[in-house]
Amino acid sequence: METIGTLNMVGLGLAAIGPGIGVGLIFAAFVTGVARQPEAEGKLRQIAILGFVLAEQFFIIGLALAFVLKASNT
Amino acid sequence: MTLASIAFGAVTGPPSPGPSDFDLPGIAGSAVTKPMVLVALSVVLIVALFYSMARPAAVVPGRLQFAGELVYGFVRNGIARENIGSHDFQKFVPFLFSLFLFVLVNNFYGLIPVIQFPTMSHIGYPLSIAVLAWLVYNGAGIAKKGFFGYLKHETVPPGMDKWILPLLVPLEFLSNIILRPITLTLRLFATMFAGHLLVILFSLGGEYLLLHSDPVLNKVAGGFSVVLAIAISFLEILVMFLQAYVFTLLTSMYISEAIADEH
Numbered sequence: 001m002e003t004i005g006t007l008n009m010v011g012l013g014l015a016a017i018g019p020g021i022g023v024g025l026i027f028a029a030f031v032t033g034v035a036r037q038p039e040a041e042g043k044l045r046q047i048a049i050l051g052f053v054l055a056e057q058f059f060i061i062g063l064a065l066a067f068v069l070k071a072s073n074t
Numbered sequence: 075m076t077l078a079s080i081a082f083g084a085v086t087g088p089p090s091p092g093p094s095d096f097d098l099p100g101i102a103g104s105a106v107t108k109p110m111v112l113v114a115l116s117v118v119l120i121v122a123l124f125y126s127m128a129r130p131a132a133v134v135p136g137r138l139q140f141a142g143e144l145v146y147g148f149v150r151n152g153i154a155r156e157n158i159g160s161h162d163f164q165k166f167v168p169f170l171f172s173l174f175l176f177v178l179v180n181n182f183y184g185l186i187p188v189i190q191f192p193t194m195s196h197i198g199y200p201l202s203i204a205v206l207a208w209l210v211y212n213g214a215g216i217a218k219k220g221f222f223g224y225l226k227h228e229t230v231p232p233g234m235d236k237w238i239l240p241l242l243v244p245l246e247f248l249s250n251i252i253l254r255p256i257t258l259t260l261r262l263f264a265t266m267f268a269g270h271l272l273v274i275l276f277s278l279g280g281e282y283l284l285l286h287s288d289p290v291l292n293k294v295a296g297g298f299s300v301v302l303a304i305a306i307s308f309l310e311i312l313v314m315f316l317q318a319y320v321f322t323l324l325t326s327m328y329i330s331e332a333i334a335d336e337h
Contacts, residue, residue: 046323050323052316053261053316054320057261060264060269061261061264063264063271063272064264064268067091067093067268067271068093
């Protein structure tokens, strides 16, 4: 069976590992923090969201690049 | 292959969305493109909406005024006062508030039917507002500390040994002065670009699988793809808001760092 497509997508899957772990760690820390000190939730959420977006951007940039970079012979 | 050739021309093969989908032709053959019109429209929309919200200026706010005050309070208290501090945040509130609304409205264009094009997926628009943010935070720092005082404040971390400074100063200069507008730009641009591309990908792919391919299995996959396109649109609502929030948040953090006192 012939498979067509671009290896960019495999790279994209690999690139998702890092941000996935990062985002998981951020929200794990957020949940722990709220469980220990529920009144700090508002402040912690702001920090968590900032960290989430900063970690997520690498995957997003990779996603954009996976579509933008095309092999020259296609 | 561009969107137009798929929508109006004959179907020649599976759609392959790419950056060329973002190269919209000028309206009626002119040099004016859709994003330009949308940016102008966003300014008109924001001004009209907030003028009508602020005009009654009632002590007991009506429904519209309450909504406006909610957004204003979010930026003023949640972003500006939290980060810059209650002493001198008020000068920056108008700038941060317009920044937030401008980015938010231009992002939400990506989901409004008929318009459906996030302006910020063209890199020139986020770049120009990032340059504006760069000018503001550097200007605020220079106004407070003087040119060389500000440079020293941004590039020389306090409490460091002398021998490490030649290594540290260029790094700090690079990260605090040069790279900040670039990362602001790339973050907003890439998110909007990739999000819009995903919506294009799943809706076009679903359409092709449902209508233009024969095997029954493909129809199932096509239906799944359409459902996924809708789900991704909902995710995009969150992401669009978050990007506007983070853009404003980071700008206010940069401002607060630029005008912070030595400690």
